[in-house]
Amino acid sequence: MTIIDGKQTSLDIRDEIKKEIDDLREGTGRVPGLAVVQVGENPASRVYVNSKVRTCEAVGMHSEKYLLAKDVSQDELVELIEKLNRDEKINGILVQLPLPKHIDEELITETISSEKDVDGFKAENLGRILMGEEDCFKSCTPYGIIELLKRYNVELSGADAVVIGRSNIVGKPLAALLINESATVTVCHSRTKELAEKVKQADIVIAAVGIKGFVTADMVKEGAVVIDVGINRGEDGKLYGDVEFDGVSKKAKAITPVPGGVGPMTIAMLMKNTLKSFKKYQNLDKKN
């Protein structure tokens, strides 16, 4: 059984990005820039936002962090994003989710210019993924999962994949990316009938339900590849995935742990998207 090490893979990707940014700095005198916006003081968001800023530093990217009060008005947030849309130093804009209830997440996401939507959350980018276009920003978690599967030589073409979860930021784009890789994809969700039977048919199982230990050993085929997107904080304060790791890892051919699996890949792919945006802006994308 192989443990799919997202932490190490994300560090490898970071190194590749850093080398490219070093060369770009030498060649153009400029580096990519990412603006990270956090509203309120959600402790998990603070961890992720700080980690994004630290990763920017590690790869040599310019970053700007905007920490707004939890009662900031929607108009003020829109105004900030519009300012960042016009800022030439900034190639990517990210508004950390979730946002407080008084702010319309969709409106905020759609305010980010398509050229700077490095989270890949806008309808336009999701549509481009569905169309199988390469020239778009793929949402970071699904993009990271595909990258992990490829780097661990998991055959996607012709594989039966089951995605559990249908969110706009993970389940739906992931299903589209897997289809683009010629996998046969079933998307399961809270209304799915005989979910366990469907999961049991799968060569690749991807759990993104947000329920600790949802996927158990009896639901998984011997030799399946299991990817766990869940990040659930247990009562003991520890992090748990959507997959019951101890049991499932005895049957799986390969599995991602939590922590250290999909999570770190999300930030690595954010760096990749921001670099892509910079190269496009500098007209370097065709040359590299």
Ligand SMILES: Nc1nc2c(c(=O)[nH]1)N[C@@H](CN(C=O)c1ccc(C(=O)N[C@@H](CCC(=O)O)C(=O)O)cc1)CN2
């Ligand atoms: N604007 C966005 N908001 C959110 C996104 C996103 O991609 N863009 N995804 C999640 C949170 N997220 C990134 O923002 C994220 C989640 C988890 C990790 C991660 O590395 N997790 C570690 C554990 C970290 C811990 O100790 O808590 C792991 O799994 O090993 C990175 C990024 C929701 N919001």
